[in-house]
Amino acid sequence: MGTIYTRRLAKPIFMVLILLALISPVLGYPADPDNAALYYYQAFLLYERPDDTTQHMLVDVAKAKIAPNEEIRDYVDGCHNAIYYAMVAADMQQCNWGLMYSDGFSALFPHLAQTRHLLWTILADARILAADGAYRQALERCLAARKLAQHVGDETIISFLVSASISQIANSCLRDILGALPQELETLKWLQNQLVSLTHRAPSTQATMEAEREIAMANISVEGIKVLAEQFGPEQGGQMLEHLGQVDEPFLEANRDYYARHMATIQTTVASPMTYESKFRKLQELDEKPRKDMAEDNSATLTAAIAPAMWKVCNREVTSRTQSNATRAAIDIYIIKAETGRLPDALPIGLPKDLFSGEDFAYEKTDDGFVLRCQGRDLEKDTVHEYQFKIAW
């Protein structure tokens, strides 16, 4: 009996031993992190803080206001480890910054400041690579910046806004590099696929509002008002704190209820299939409501102070997504040019749309490329956005 039992076990034990022998080198050291934030944090530690002049130059190069010069080349070269870590991070799915949202209004977002500097460094490197003819690598840097934007995330409105801003800056850089790119069909198709995959996980205002609501709800409290008062400096803040003893729980409860109802209405509006203009007007109207209600309804007071101006936030989202759509639509046009040797006379059907109008972009050929123009007006900026795309071949 004992022998049969031993024989039965012998085979699996043997297999396990072989398996262990095979994977032992891998287990010899700890596995690499699967959290992009850990690489970004290391990237933040690995660049040298530039002096003011270099910092300004770095931003100017990243924004193509000036051409890359020796000083910036040296600085960016010295940041190669930071860029390497950022590139590794960009390709990861998961990104958890480890922020303490439970701290509510006092939660710290140290990564946001650092992220902006990392962005300038990555994009300055993209401009340098493009200037040296390494277009594919330059585009990879732009994509890494777009992925960084996604990793910044949409857990709070502020992180969403920073994310949208990074995305727009990265897109502008990408557009410039596309304009200088020689005829490379393979690169264009690769880029097209990369941008499609980015669209699937773009941060959104809808996700943002959920966490924002929870944080605010938990902070409609005496402690929350104290934190709010700190924002107004010692004099005004001090006077607010003097009167804080008069705030009681029924008042706070009524304010929580008002805030919850207000945010639920906003969430429904944002999620609704309204046109851009209708949604914009409705959100503006909702933003005004707590301030109007406050005159006669004390439960509206804290909502008036802390509720986000969602019409602005949503406008930012539409602007950022429309710009991304224009870039994606433009790549299709570049591909047609590469395949046929000429620009199409009209915009092909089925391309990503202008989200201000919900229609296709207006397409116009120019002397050195083409323009994609929105058909709807940006109601916040009171302007019509247009995106110029140059062709180098």
Added chain:
Amino acid sequence: MSEQENEKWLDELIRRSIETSKPVFDVEQWKQKYPDEFKTLVQRSSRASSRQLKILAAVFRHPAAKVAAAAVIIVAVGLLIVRPGPDKQVSAPTAARSPAEMITAISLTMAYRRGGMEAVERQLDRTLDRLGPKPMSLSLSQLLQNSNG
């Protein structure tokens, strides 16, 4: 605190919280340009002012309402600070703050309310300026070299 003292306190607080230089408003020019709006405004003003006084009086008369009034004042002052006119940018009291205090959720949110994304970006950049230098590189071999002398 008497009702009058309360009102004085409120007036003073509001006066100090907003831009004190008064904007120049040419009533005659506006009246000529927008006659219908002027007419409507004149009709409304008498109704509105009596209503506002009624609310204010009610707020300060009721002891229970004082609680809410305090919060209204808190928020009203807050709003006056964070919502400047289109041509005026009220600066945030950030100069004496630590970098950490400049990157809290509420601090960045208020910066956004004050001056949009540009204000948030300025605040983030100011934070970075104060966070101090970072090493250029920190490889394992360098650390080992240093620790081995």
